[in-house]
Amino acid sequence: MQKIREDAVLIGKNRTLVGVLTRPPNPQPQARPAILILNAGFVHRVGPNRMHVTMARKFAEFGHYVLRFDFSGIGDSVNRTDQLPLLDAALSEIKAAIDWLTSASLMPQVILIGLCSGADHAVLYGWRDPRVVGLVLLDPSVPPTIRYYWYYILNRLARPRSWLNALFGESHVRRLVLERINFAVIGNRSSATLSLQHRSVRAQLEEVYRKTVEAGIKLLCVFAENTQRHSYRDQLLDAFPLVPFARNLKLEFFEASDHYFTAERDRAKLTKLIIEWASSAEFRHESAAPADQT
Amino acid sequence: MMPFYFGAETRRLFGIFEPLRVKSSSVGAAVLCYPWGSEYLLVHRAMRQLSSRLTMTRYNVLRFDYFGSGDSAGELNEADLSGWQADIDTAIDEMKDMTGAARVALIGLRIGASLAARVAVARPKEIESLVLWDPIVSGPEYLRELLSKADLPTKMAFNPRYPMAVEDIGEAVNVEGYTLTQAFSRDFASLDLIALAPALTARTLLVSSKGVRPDQATSRLASAATNGTIRAEYVESIRPWAVDPKYMGGLPTDVVQRIVQWLE
Numbered sequence: 263m264q265k266i267r268e269d270a271v272l273i274g275k276n277r278t279l280v281g282v283l284t285r286p287p288n289p290q291p292q293a294r295p296a297i298l299i300l301n302a303g304f305v306h307r308v309g310p311n312r313m314h315v316t317m318a319r320k321f322a323e324f325g326h327y328v329l330r331f332d333f334s335g336i337g338d339s340v341n342r343t344d345q346l347p348l349l350d351a352a353l354s355e356i357k358a359a360i361d362w363l364t365s366a367s368l369m370p371q372v373i374l375i376g377l378c379s380g381a382d383h384a385v386l387y388g389w390r391d392p393r394v395v396g397l398v399l400l401d402p403s404v405p406p407t408i409r410y411y412w413y414y415i416l417n418r419l420a421r422p423r424s425w426l427n428a429l430f431g432e433s434h435v436r437r438l439v440l441e442r443i444n445f446a447v448i449g450n451r452s453s454a455t456l457s458l459q460h461r462s463v464r465a466q467l468e469e470v471y472r473k474t475v476e477a478g479i480k481l482l483c484v485f486a487e488n489t490q491r492h493s494y495r496d497q498l499l500d501a502f503p504l505v506p507f508a509r510n511l512k513l514e515f516f517e518a519s520d521h522y523f524t525a526e527r528d529r530a531k532l533t534k535l536i537i538e539w540a541s542s543a544e545f546r547h548e549s550a551a552p553a554d555q556t
Numbered sequence: 557m558m559p560f561y562f563g564a565e566t567r568r569l570f571g572i573f574e575p576l577r578v579k580s581s582s583v584g585a586a587v588l589c590y591p592w593g594s595e596y597l598l599v600h601r602a603m604r605q606l607s608s609r610l611t612m613t614r615y616n617v618l619r620f621d622y623f624g625s626g627d628s629a630g631e632l633n634e635a636d637l638s639g640w641q642a643d644i645d646t647a648i649d650e651m652k653d654m655t656g657a658a659r660v661a662l663i664g665l666r667i668g669a670s671l672a673a674r675v676a677v678a679r680p681k682e683i684e685s686l687v688l689w690d691p692i693v694s695g696p697e698y699l700r701e702l703l704s705k706a707d708l709p710t711k712m713a714f715n716p717r718y719p720m721a722v723e724d725i726g727e728a729v730n731v732e733g734y735t736l737t738q739a740f741s742r743d744f745a746s747l748d749l750i751a752l753a754p755a756l757t758a759r760t761l762l763v764s765s766k767g768v769r770p771d772q773a774t775s776r777l778a779s780a781a782t783n784g785t786i787r788a789e790y791v792e793s794i795r796p797w798a799v800d801p802k803y804m805g806g807l808p809t810d811v812v813q814r815i816v817q818w819l820e
Contacts, residue, residue, distance in 0.1 A: 268561065268570075268629070270560050270561055270570060272558075280557075280559045282559075282627050307627070308626050308627060310733065311594075311732075311733030311734065312625070312626070312632075312734070315626075337600065338559065338572050522733060524730070524733040525707065525733075526733075
C-alpha cells in the first residue's frame with residue numbers, strides 16, 4: 263500500500279521560503295482541494311505541539327496535497343531584503359505559496375488553514391484569490407463584544423485564583439477594566455484588545471468577512487475556550503452582525519481547550535473536524551478580482 | 557541553504573544544510589543537535605542564529621530533526637533515545653558525505669547535548685570537537701522536571717509520592733503538548749552524563765547559561781572528565797529553551813558568540 267510522501271521545498275520568487283509538501287498516497291488530480299497551512303505567530307511551520315505536521319499527514323491520507331511553509335524571517339525562511347510592510351509581505355508570500363502549490367498538485371482549489379495570526383492572514387488574503395475556496399480559522403482575532411466582557415468577568419470571578427490575583431495586584435479583570443477606562447479617558451490604544459475594539463479596525467475586519475462570504479468561500483471557525491481572545495461561541499457572529507454568514511460558516515467552540523490545542527484529544531478532534539468539513543463542503547469561489555491583484 | 561530529507565527510506569530525517577559563506581583555508585563541518593518537545597520550538601531561532609554565525613567563520617552546518625520530531629518522519633510515540641542517537645550518527649555520515657569532511661564538530665543543546673556526548677564517546681575518531689550547551693546531566697532529575705509539567709490526572713497530582721515515578725504514568729503522559737511514553741521516560745531516567753564524562757576524549761566545551769552559580773550537576777560534570785577534556789564556561793544568559801517573560805523574543809547572543817569563538 264502506498265504511503266504519504268513528504269518533500270522539502272524552496273518556494274517564492276527567489277526560492278527563499280522553506281516548506282514541506284505532503285503528498286497523498288495515490289494522487290488524483292483535482293480530487294480534493296489542496297491545503298496550505300500558515301505560520302501561527304512566530305512559530306515555525308511544524309506548528310505548536312507539532313500539530314501542523316500531524317494534521318498535514320492526516321489530510322494527505324484523505325487525498326489532499328498539503329503545503330506547510332515559513333513566512334520570510336520565520337522558521338528557516340530567509341529574511342526579506344525589500345522594504346515591503348509585514349502584512350503586504352505575508353500576503354504576497356501566501357500568493358507565492360498558492361502559485362507553487364496549485365502547480366505542484368495540479369489542483370486549482372486551495373483551502374487555507376491558520377491558527378491565531380495565521381487565521382488572520384488567511385481571512386485577509388482569501389477573498390482576493392479566486393483559487394481560495396475554504397478557510398479554516400483557528401482562534402482568529404475577533405473584536406470583543408459586551409457579552410464577551412460579561413462572560414470573561416463572570417468566568418474569572420468564579421475562579422478562586424482570580425480573587426487572589428485581584429488582592430495581590432495581578433488581576434486580568436482589573437487590568438481589563440483599567441485599560442478600558444484608560445482608553446475612554448486618555449485614548450491610549452496600546453492594548454491588543456483595544457485595537458480590535460477600535461471602530462475602524464472592526465469595520466475593516468467586518469468588510470473582509472463580508473467579502474469572504476460574498477465570494478462563496480466556506481469558513482470553518484474553531485474557537486478554544488481557554489484564551490483571552492473570546493469567551494463564548496457566537497462572539498464572531500455578534501461582533502460582525504452585518505455579515506451574512508448563513509451556510510458559509512461552520513462554527514465550533516472547544517470547551518476546556520487552550521489556544522494551542524495542547525491536549526492531544528483536542529488536536530485529534532480538531533483534525534477529524536477539518537477532514538469531515540473538507541469532505542462535505544461544496545467549495546467554490548465567485549470573485550471578480552484575479553489573483554494578480556493581491 | 558538547502559532543506560532536504562536524508563537517511564533510510566523507513567526513517568527519513570529532515571535537515572537544513574547551510575554552506576560556508578566565506579573563504580577559509582580550514583573548512584569544517586558542524587552538526588547541530590536539538591532539544592525535544594516544547595524546547596525544540598523555543599530554541600529554533602537561537603540554533604538558526606548559531607548556524608548562521610558558524611557559516612561566517614569556517615563551517616558548513618547541518619541542522620536536523622530527530623525521527624518523530626520536527627519535520628522528520630514518524631511520531632513521537634515511536635521514538636526513543638537510542639534511535640535519536642542513531643539519527644545523530646546518520647546526520648554525521650550525511651555531513652561527511654556531503655562535504656568530504658573526515659571529522660565533524662558536534663554541537664548539542666539540552667537533550668541534544670546529552671546525546672551528542674554519547675555519540676562522541678562511541679565515535680571518538682570522527683568528532684573533532686564537542687559543544688555541550690546546557691546538557692541534561694542527570695536523567696532522573698530531568699524526568700522529575702518533565703513529570704512536574706505533565707498533564708496528569710488530578711488524583712495523581714495529589715498523590716503523596718509526587719513527583720511521580722515512571723511506573724505511575726501508565727502508557728504515556730502529555731508534557732506541554734508532547735507525548736512522553738513510559739518507554740521514553742525510562743530512556744530519560746537512564747541518562748547519566750557524569751558516568752559518561754571520563755570516556756570523553758573529544759575537545760569539549762561545556763556551556764552553562766546559569767551564570768556563575770551553575771547547578772551542582774553541571775559542576776560535577778565539568779570535574780568528571782579526565783585529562784582536562786572539558787572546558788566549562790558559565791555565562792549569564794537567556795535560556796532559549798525556557799519560557800521567560802523577561803526575555804521574550806531575545807536571543808542568547810553571549811552564548812552563541814562564545815561557542816563560535818571556541819570553535820574558531
